Amino acid sequence: MHHQIKLADNIYYLGFNDRRTHLFENIWPIPNGVSYNSYLIHDDKIALVDTVERQFIEDYLERIQAIIGDRPIDYLIINHMEPDHSGALRAIAARYPNITLIGNKKTFGFVENLGFSPDHVLEVYDNSILDLGKVKLQFQTIPMVHWPETMVTYDETHKILFSGDAFGSYGTLDGGIFDDEINLDFYEIDSMRYFTNIVGKYCAHTQRAIKKLAGIEIKMIAATHGPIWRTNLSWILDRYNKWSTYTFDEGVVIVYGSMYGHTQQMAEVIARQLSERGIKNIRVYDSSKTHPSYIINDIFKYKGFIVGSCAYNNSLFPNVEILLSTIEHMGVKDHYLGIFGNFLWNGGGVSNLKKFAETMKWEMVYEPVEEKGAMKPEKYDLCINLANAMADKLKGL
Ligand code: FEO
Numbered sequence: 296m297h298h299q300i301k302l303a304d305n306i307y308y309l310g311f312n313d314r315r316t317h318l319f320e321n322i323w324p325i326p327n328g329v330s331y332n333s334y335l336i337h338d339d340k341i342a343l344v345d346t347v348e349r350q351f352i353e354d355y356l357e358r359i360q361a362i363i364g365d366r367p368i369d370y371l372i373i374n375h376m377e378p379d380h381s382g383a384l385r386a387i388a389a390r391y392p393n394i395t396l397i398g399n400k401k402t403f404g405f406v407e408n409l410g411f412s413p414d415h416v417l418e419v420y421d422n423s424i425l426d427l428g429k430v431k432l433q434f435q436t437i438p439m440v441h442w443p444e445t446m447v448t449y450d451e452t453h454k455i456l457f458s459g460d461a462f463g464s465y466g467t468l469d470g471g472i473f474d475d476e477i478n479l480d481f482y483e484i485d486s487m488r489y490f491t492n493i494v495g496k497y498c499a500h501t502q503r504a505i506k507k508l509a510g511i512e513i514k515m516i517a518a519t520h521g522p523i524w525r526t527n528l529s530w531i532l533d534r535y536n537k538w539s540t541y542t543f544d545e546g547v548v549i550v551y552g553s554m555y556g557h558t559q560q561m562a563e564v565i566a567r568q569l570s571e572r573g574i575k576n577i578r579v580y581d582s583s584k585t586h587p588s589y590i591i592n593d594i595f596k597y598k599g600f601i602v603g604s605c606a607y608n609n610s611l612f613p614n615v616e617i618l619l620s621t622i623e624h625m626g627v628k629d630h631y632l633g634i635f636g637n638f639l640w641n642g643g644g645v646s647n648l649k650k651f652a653e654t655m656k657w658e659m660v661y662e663p664v665e666e667k668g669a670m671k672p673e674k675y676d677l678c679i680n681l682a683n684a685m686a687d688k689l690k691g692l
Contacts, residue, residue: 297358300472302517302525303453305429307335307362309343311351312467319465323492323588327485328467331379332519334457336450337363339428342370342397344448344457345519349382356383356390367391370417370425372432373398374459375445376405380519385411397425399436401444424451435511437461437504441494447508454514461504462531464521465489475526482521484592486531489520490538491595492588496625501539505532538595541629545689546576547599550590552583552612557637558605558644560670561678565601565635568682574599574689582614587621594627599685600657601633604644611647619651631688632657633681635664660684 300308310332319325331351334344341363347355359368368391373381376398388394388411395415396406403416419425425432429452436446440461448457464486471477494501516524516531524531547569553559559581566579578593594600604615611619632652636644645665652659661684666674686692 297361299362302334302455302515302523303450305337306450306453306455307337308472308517308523309333309335309347309355309358310468310472311347311354312469313348313350314467315350320493323488324586325465327465327481329465329520330468332517332521332523333380333383334517335359335362336427336430336432338430340369340426341366342372342425342427342432343368343387344372344517345374345380345459346371346383346387348379349386352383352386356386368394370394370427371396372448372457373402373406373444374448374457375442375519376402376409377442377460378409380459381406381409388413399434399444399446401438402446405442405444435507437500437507439497439500440504441497441500449511449513454512456508456511456513456516458516458518460493460519461501462516462524462535463489463518464531466521468522472523473526474522474524474530477522479522479527479530486521486534487538487595488588488592490535491592495538495591495595495627498539498541498628501535505536505539541595543598544576544596545574546578546597547574547601547685547689548590548593548597549577549579549601549603550582550615550618551579551603552607552615552644553581553603553605553637554607554612557666557668557670558603558635561635561637561664561666561674562601562603564670564675564678565633565682568679569686572683572686572690574686582612582618587618590618591621591625591627594622594630598630599633599689600630601635601681601685602648602651603635603637604648605636606638606640606643609641609643611644615644616647623651623654627655630655630657631660631685633660633685635678635681637666637668639668658688660688
């Protein structure tokens with residue numbers, strides 16, 4: 296038996312909590328888990344909005360049957376084909392062979408490529424209406440938030456936006472499903488990490504989506520991950536707006552790769568001097584200890600980024616390299632940059648950090664600082680200068 300959780304008289308929440316998976320997309324740590332949210336509209340016609348990850352298929356089918364009995368499902372609306380939401384697609388189609396899959400012109404290519412050939416499909420367009428009886432659904436594509444086929448489904452009757460991944464969050468739904476049932480502090484970090492890790496590359500597309508949906512009256516946002524927003528929509532909308540416009544707080548992220556502490560020592564000097572200059576948000580990370588998921592999240596918070604690497608086999612320290620390549624392919628914009636490093640043989644850390652600087656085209660606040668082994672007074676002074684240059688930039692001096 297399950298509680299039946301409703302968004303409206305005839306709209307049901309059909310979500311599952313995943314506390315087993317360690318890495319979302321097999322990359323991003325989710326210590327607080329994640330929920331996969333699907334929705335069932337029980338009307339003259341019956342429609343599912345997205346499905347769930349495949350580990351939940353059996354329970355999912357049971358919960359559907361508990362609501363609709365032996366009636367068939369008429370439509371499966373595919374807002375997003377990523378397998379965390381399409382994992383039960385094949386099982387649904389097997390159970391309900393006359394079901395019609397609804398997607399846009401990009402959707403069905405993904406359906407085929409993920410190995411499924413549906414018998415019945417209906418292609419929809421922006422502003423297309425699907426009449427279920429009491430509920431009338433409208434569709435809007437929001438490409439690249441965060442896949443090419445992504446769209447949202449809007450219930451005109453109840454003014455509910457089924458938003459797919461947009462406005463989603465990591466973190467399971469531990470009893471509370473709706474925003475007003477939960478202490479939202481729990482989602483403060485997980486919602487931002489979800490955005491920056493998964494959608495962060497597509498800030499411009501997110502902004503386009505927010506503007507496209509601005510004309511629609513929305514009373515509830517039902518995303519595919521995290522809480523359903525019905526009371527405090529601005530909590531999540533304001534945050535997505537801030538993050539996707541690269542709106543920063545005053546602060547600096549310092550990351551280093553260090554084997555024997557020399558590069559770390561330089562990071563500590565830089566951090567202390569930033570503090571002396573009145574910067575309060577300073578986050579220093581060891582690239583070997585902290586996963587890029589968390590570091591990238593803080594890079595989206597603060598405009599200053601200072602990265603240091605020792606030389607490792609004449610190249611970057613590998614964990615720094617992983618972080619920087621992730622930042623590069625995410626195309627993170629608009630930061631002040633400082634670089635420093637250390638070596639004992641021939642170098643390779645700082646020379647490769649310079650390549651990163653060229654690729655990103657972020658504004659270098661000071662010349663690179665590179666020491667050989669233990670820190671001597673001359674390079675100590677240059678570390679202080681680097682910190683001062685960063686503080687000046689952040690304070691607009
Ligand atoms: Fe939650 Fe992009 O799938």
